[in-house]
Amino acid sequence: MTVSAYPGGAAGPATLLSKRQVCRTRSLEVIRENLGTVFYPARVDPADRHGERPASLLAAAGGRDLTVGLLWFGSDMLIDPGALGAYHVNVPVSGSVASECGGRQSIATVRRGAVFTPRDHTVLPRWSKDAAQICVKIRKSAVEAELEALLGRPVAGDVDFELGFDLGTAQAQSWLGVLRVVLDELDRPGSLLESSPGYRHHLELALITGLLCTQPHRFRAELIAEQPPARPRTVKRVLELIESDPRATHSLAGLARHAGVSARRLQVAFRETLQTTPMAHQRRVKLDHARAELLAGGHSTADVAYRWGFSNPGRFAAYYREVYGECPSDTLRRLT
Structure with a gap:
């Protein structure tokens, strides 16, 4: 498009x-x-x-x-x-x-x-x-703080x-896709963007991170370069953070900041030790808790999806089916 x-x-x-x-x-x-x-x-x-x-x-x-x-x-x-x-x-x-x-x-x-x-x-x-x-x-400070979190080190000077x-590259189209979501949400009365500061902050970070990874500047090559694996201890820190409050939604940069490494190094460490990504693991933890609520009964699929940070019920259902081999509605029907 x-x-x-x-x-x-x-x-x-x-x-x-x-x-x-x-x-x-x-x-x-x-x-x-x-x-x-x-x-x-x-x-x-x-x-x-x-x-x-x-x-x-x-x-x-x-x-x-x-x-x-x-x-x-x-x-x-x-x-x-x-x-x-x-x-x-x-x-x-x-x-x-x-x-x-x-x-x-x-x-x-x-x-x-x-x-x-x-x-x-x-x-x-x-x-x-x-x-x-x-x-x-x-x-200004938001861009530079996110860059430092992604690189895992302080940065001096402006991002040039x-x-x-x-706007025609695949990366720019990805960035524009996030911008389209923000525009749609701003024009939707009662949207999650209005009611959830965490969701708003997540979209803002997505635009900032996307710009840093898409638009040329002197730090971009370092951002997208292959990184050596981080120590397993950093992975453990992230796992503990996600499990300590599974309802929280963390950005990749926030998880890397907590682990004390760059976002790229954290992704490499997760791939090498767990064969997944930090964001996919966070989503799986949320899905496991959502499934437990559905199996306990008394909640609708949409309520469970929103409670565990899935703003789009259709996408929640797709993730759920991919992991558990059935739709959330199928899980509820088995309880009746």
């Missing part, structure tokens, strides 16, 4: 984040004020200062480490926020946006996004009148992401 096919679609970008509108206005002053509140204070200048402008649209929602928004001007604009103080990804859903950061230049389109770094001057000298972008602001973001 290409970026142009989603999230814009035939209905246009106004269908994105439709429940999260911040403002829709012809006033440049109002759009500047709201941009400064949601994202960054910025100079916002129209190419034609005297012509009639359509209403600009800003929709956005913020979490602990990320703010995700949709921005549309409807006329050619210059946007100059200066140094952002955060990492930032723009994913166009229509049109094109000339993008500059620290002297680097790129044209953002539906096939090529842009990734901006915190300390370099950012400017968008031409935001075309037909351009709408999904904008993802990521807290390349500016141009090729």
